Amino acid sequence: MSHKISTAPCTVADNIGTIRDKISATTMAYQRQTGTVRPVTLVAVSKRQPDDRIEAALTAGQRVFGENRVQEANSRWAHRREFYKNLKLHLIGPLQTNKVSDAVTLFDVIEVVDRPKLAKALGVEMTRQNRQLECYIQVNTGEEQQKSGIAPDDADDFIVYCRDEVKLKITGLMCIPPVDEEVSMHFALLKTIAKRNSILTLSMGMSGDFEEAIAFGANSVRIGSAIFGQREG
Numbered sequence: 001m002s003h004k005i006s007t008a009p010c011t012v013a014d015n016i017g018t019i020r021d022k023i024s025a026t027t028m029a030y031q032r033q034t035g036t037v038r039p040v041t042l043v044a045v046s047k048r049q050p051d052d053r054i055e056a057a058l059t060a061g062q063r064v065f066g067e068n069r070v071q072e073a074n075s076r077w078a079h080r081r082e083f084y085k086n087l088k089l090h091l092i093g094p095l096q097t098n099k100v101s102d103a104v105t106l107f108d109v110i111e112v113v114d115r116p117k118l119a120k121a122l123g124v125e126m127t128r129q130n131r132q133l134e135c136y137i138q139v140n141t142g143e144e145q146q147k148s149g150i151a152p153d154d155a156d157d158f159i160v161y162c163r164d165e166v167k168l169k170i171t172g173l174m175c176i177p178p179v180d181e182e183v184s185m186h187f188a189l190l191k192t193i194a195k196r197n198s199i200l201t202l203s204m205g206m207s208g209d210f211e212e213a214i215a216f217g218a219n220s221v222r223i224g225s226a227i228f229g230q231r232e233g
């Protein structure tokens, strides 16, 4: 038994309500400032969360979820597909090419396309399964050695490659800023790359910084602990 702080399932619905309110307020401020209307998608990051909290989120009407491991996501979501037809599952963690087949079967959006070999494998598999998923390119805005994502300088060429050579449906960009840096320059950089390449979805912002991300143009935020509480393991 662990003795971590746990979040009672009943607070999950409250947390979702609070976050939705904050998203609305920040989205409206962005709209007033820029004249741009951008609905923001809340991706609830359910990785390593117990079942009762997942059920609470579903009961609260949440249908878009993010997971970072294919295997874990499969055991959590495959059977729920039958009951919740409008689920939308996003893969937000690194994808190895040997998991591509399972990933294409389960997910609706792949947020982590970051190298030619993976792009190619996804293209082949999507054709084989006749499932054209939405794909986002992950950009390593902090150019961190240990982090996934294409380098900012290589992003334009890679986007062209994914679109023209591999025929992936590239609809978004995603980034995870370095933990110890001011996030704003990373959000601004991702937006610049998106604009240059006519990409409409910006997946940036997590529990600690989603309001700032929205102020910088995010229209998809990935929020885990602020909804579900601390993760297991």
Ligand SMILES: *Cc1c(COP(=O)(O)O)cnc(C)c1O
Binding pocket: 045, 047, 068, 092, 093, 176, 206, 207, 208, 222, 223, 224, 225, 226
């Ligand atoms: C875990 C994770 C999140 C959610 O993080 P929180 O701080 O719990 O909101 C968002 N994005 C990615 C890529 C993650 O791996």
